Amino acid sequence: MKRTVEKIGGTSISNTQVVLENVLIGGRKGADLYNRIFVVSAYSGMTNRLLEHKKSGEPGVFSLFAGAGNKWAWTEALASVAEAMEAKNAEMFSGEPEQAVADNFVRERIEDVRNCLIDLHRLCSYGQFRLDENLTTVKEVLSSLGEAHSAFNTALLLQKHGVNARAVDLTAWRDERDLTMEERMEDALGGIDLSSELPIVTGYASSRDGLVRQFGRGYTEVTFSRLAAFVQADEAIIHKEFHLSSADPNLVGQDRVRKIGLTNFDVADQLSNMGMEAVHPKAAKILRQAGIPLRVKNTFDPKDGGTVISADYAPENPRAEIVTGLKGVFALEVFDQDMVGEKGYDSTILDALTRHSIRIVSKCSNANTITHYIEGSRKALKRATADIETKLPGAEVSTSRVAIVSVIGADINVPGITAKALTALHEAEVPIIGLHQVSRKTDIQAVIQEDDFDKAICALHEALVEQVSVATPRAEALRPAA
Template sequence: MAGASDGALAVVNWSTHPAEKDYEVNLLRNREPSAHTVEKIGGTSISNTAAVLENVLIGGRKGSALYNRIFVVSAYSGMTDRLLEHKKTGKPGAYARFAGARSRSGLVEAIAEVHREMRRINAEVFGRSPERRVADDFVRDRIEGVCGCLLDLQRLCSYGHFRLEEHLNTVREVLAAQGEAHSSHNTALLLRTLGVEAIFVDMTGWRDEAEISLDERIETALSAIDLGKQLPIITGYSRCPGGLVQFYGRGYTEFTFARIAVLTGAKEAIIHKEYHLSTADPKIVGIERVRTIGHTNYDVADQLSNLEVEAIHPAAAKELRHANIPLRFKNTFEPGDEGTVITRDYVSDTPQAEIITGLRGVYALEFFEQDMVGVNGYDLEILKKLKGYDVRVVTKASNANTITYYLAAAPDVIAPVVQGLEEGFPTADIIAKRVSIVSAIGSDLNLQRLTATAVQALTAACIEILGVHQLMRNVDIIFIVDESRFDDAVRALHRALIEDSRLPLAAQPSSGVER
């Protein structure tokens, strides 16, 4: 598996090791169980090459200490935004411009912008070294291939018998894959220049014709690698039937990472990001006030995902939870900190709030129908209507004749939702109002007077409480407040439930929950 003498990078592609029909799922059958970790490097972290090399990939490791690790790499920060569309603002990237404008010149320019950015990153990573040419040749081959493919598709669909809409999901998958291919190839190439036996594992399905499952692709790619002597650097995107982006959105890298950990029986899954998993967002509360959570469970992780906190995709968490694999969050820029470990069965020794977070700009959709009382299935009929719109129910509350849904949705979606419900339920009164959700979350909130303390803290801060939701499982308490009071509510609850608690402060993190 050593690199070629001309500087070309050793590559493992599943197609060079076709799966046998009776292939057994046991990638590490010749090794001791649970001898390795599977680690994911986030986009912002991998963009800081020097820090990742020093703090994650190499650091003070030598010899065998460099190995028994599998790395799954995200695209460089902002690259997937350029390839698809901006995750938060929706600014069109290459995909959005291709699907929308559908002009030849627009597509060529969009792809050219991506190519220029990739080459700029290559120059930043490799400088004037010979490896820069290898990196540039790699992205040129990918970008020219993608551009040619899309132009051919565009031309084909100019005839009436072919519909471009039928191929857009595939186009999205192909474009997304190029970000992870770029960053993973660069990372493996750079490591090899430093004497590490790194292997670029390309699972994007580039130019292969077979259609195999994600598990088969992982199995065939890793079966040829000796983890004790080689360091696999794997693309965060993997081609599979139906498409990872289609199934998991922008969380596809995390699902790939989790599935690799499960299939290889990792002793621990680790996510390296540019922030700690902290008790609140330090941009709101202040860096001097937050602390690293340290230890929690997958139930808490689910609550964070529901509030769109960028910890881990719920499907990825589910994979790790079912396999009973611990998940560790580490701050790339503080390698000495052990970070936060998430396990299946952890419960804090003392009942306490572990994190204060929430969701801004949620729509409270209040559905009042006097005749609802005593009628079974009313909620189901409303949900059927909501399913036809691009909305997500974050939480809900109800009484005899009123159901309030708290919806995460774009502003331009809500008016059609209300109109559709009014047409389906002409006797109902339906109103929508923007609010914020603020939540105290912990593995054990079964603490006397915790709810009362939280209510007093919000009242003392002159914050009107529009609603309170608390389940008997004692994992979270949700407060509905005015949209403009989100930051104030987070600060008030963090001060009352975490800062003023009698528990000693942990090491101060450099950053916190990212929104």
Template sequence: MKRTVEKIGGTSISNTQAVLENVLIGGRKGAELYNRIFVVSAYSGMTNRLLEHKKSGEAGVFSLFSGAGNKWAWTEALGAVAAAMEEKNAEMFGGEPEQAVADNFVRERIEDVRNCLIDLHRLCSYGQFRLDENLATVKEVLSSLGEAHSAFNTALLLQKHGVNAKAVDLTAWRDERNLTMEERMQDALDKIDLETELPIVTGYASCRDGLVRQFGRGYTEVTFSRLAALIGADEAIIHKEFHLSSADPNLVGSDKVCKIGLTNFDVADQLSNMGMEAVHPKAAKILRQAGIPLRVKNTFDPKDGGTVICADYAPEKPRAEIVTGLKGVFALEVFDQDMVGEKGYDAAVLEALTRHSIRIVSKCSNANTITHYVEGSRKALKRAAADIEARLTGAAVSTSRVAIVSVIGADINVPGITARALTSLHDAGVPLIGLQQVSRKTDIQAVIQEEDFDTAICALHETLVERAGVSVRPAAPLRPAA
């Protein structure tokens, strides 16, 4: 029988009824319910509360705990997390006996974490112990709370509906064993009969080097892909709140975009670079090397087969598949008249960007200028620029805010496509700052002013996708109709 490992994202798992009806049960009965493994993310917004807000930077429990301000402010934030978790329990179980069980689980975990952090504060009041040496571990512990909560609740909800579900906790809670991720997964699976039990697995999995430390906030997809590789799944499936489409339907219009039915991991990598993650690049690498195809499905459109991403797909005819982009990018330009013919300039810039945790989106250079298009805070950029100028004494470093729009496809080697892209931007009144296209023919990147972003996306999509007459049915909106 076909076996799948499936991941449910935070926004989807938060819509409990839709996930239950469309994904977890979805009309299945008996044996049809099993031979599936679900990896679940924390409920939407919960990890932001536990760490810090991913976009706004608003302080969460971790940032308050690690900050230099009121050393006890984090306790109030942790209490707010507990209240939010219990509110979710009430929404799911509505005062029925399962709610008390879910609330007890939350209280036990929250109080254990509270006591642990208080003890750590007390220990670090002695000079021999340093708080900063333990912060990475604190971040791992706090991250695991969100997934433990959603996995426990999901299994409890399925049990209420007569499904033999089992919560599988990979967070190493009160587990003193120092296992690798694969060892921890195998240990859990050895206790489960996939023919008759439905495992609901935490998206956080404890490992020796720290999951968050290695993979950041995309760790749930790494857990999902490694689990799929471990069992040799026939297919890996990610359930999201949208179809993988030729552009953002909210921007271009749901009647104009097309669902992408089949593509390859090269396209998935380019999308990830533009912040439009179909799958975390590390997770994609694991699935690609294991020979496991990935299917991306819309939680709210269960009858649709979704998008299949595989390693060996090549289109019969070259074409542009997706037009997307990234706002909030900075162009960090290093100019030195004496750069030509000299070595080491690029290495110095890369070292500074790495030191200050600034992500490189793209780069270009000529005889005396190197420009990196990056994501990071202004504070980090200022520090990186100062480091570069200190290292390269003759260099002038400048930064400016820009946006990048990208035309992506498994094979965009279409005669004249770059010229058509440039013409469409010109006709739409979008000034061009820069243009890049690599020899692999998977994407074209245009650097523009941020205020021209929406106009550029619509213009490029109309010219390169809509006029190309892609014969795929229109994609569904990002959200189901009310």
């Protein structure tokens, strides 16, 4: 029987009843319920409360603990987290005996964390101990709370519905052993018979190097992919609240987008570069190297096979699969009339960008100009610019804010596609600042003004996807997991 490792994201897992009916049970009975492992994220918004809001930057428990203001403000934030967790318990179990069990689990974890952080504050009041040296560990501990809560609740809910489920805690809670992630997985899953038991695994897994420190907020997908590789799964599945589509349906219209169906990890990498992650790039690398295909399914459309991403997929007919893009990009242009024929310019720029943790989205160059399209804060960009000007005193360095729109596909080697893209942008009255296309034929990038972003996406999608009659390949061709 096919063995799958499946990940449920925060938005999906928060919609408890839908996930129960469409994913966790989904009409299955008996043996069909098993030979699956689920990795769950924290409920939507919980990690924001524990760390800081991902978009607005509003401080959570960690930010308040690490900040220089009221040193006890974090305790109120932690109490607010406990209230939110218990409110979720009440929503799920509505006063039934399971609610008391779930509440006791939350209180125990929250109190342990509270006592730990108080002790750390007390210890760091001595001059020999520094708080900043322990903050990365504090962030790891706080992050683990959200996934531990959702995994425990999900297993409890399944047990209530007669499923032999078990919460599998990879957070190393009260575990003094120094194990690698794979050793921890082996230890946690060692006594489980997958043919008759359903593991619900925390999306946070303790590791020696720190999961959040290495992978940021994408750590649940890294846990998911490493677990899939560890158990040698036949397929990895991510359940999202939407289909992987040819564009953002909220932008171009739900009735105009197409589900992708089949594609490869090369496309997934291009999507990640544009900030539209089908899967975290590190997770994609793990699955690709392990030879495990990834299926992206819509939680709210369980009968649809979704989109399968594999290492070896190549389309029968070249086509544009997705039109997407990225706002908030800076163009960092370095011009020097004496650059031609000289070495070292590019390495100097790269050193400065690396030093200030600035991500490169794309780049282009000619005889005397190198332009990097980058993501980063204005402060970091200003510092990097100053470094470049110091190291290259003869160069003129300028920055401007732009956007990038990208046409992506496993094979977009369609005759005239670049001319068609340019025509679509011209007819939509979108001026082009730059155009990039590599020989691999997986994407075309156009640099434009930010104000033209929405218009450009819609124009390119209409011209290269909606007006093209190539049939969308069906993921059902690679049979959906049972």
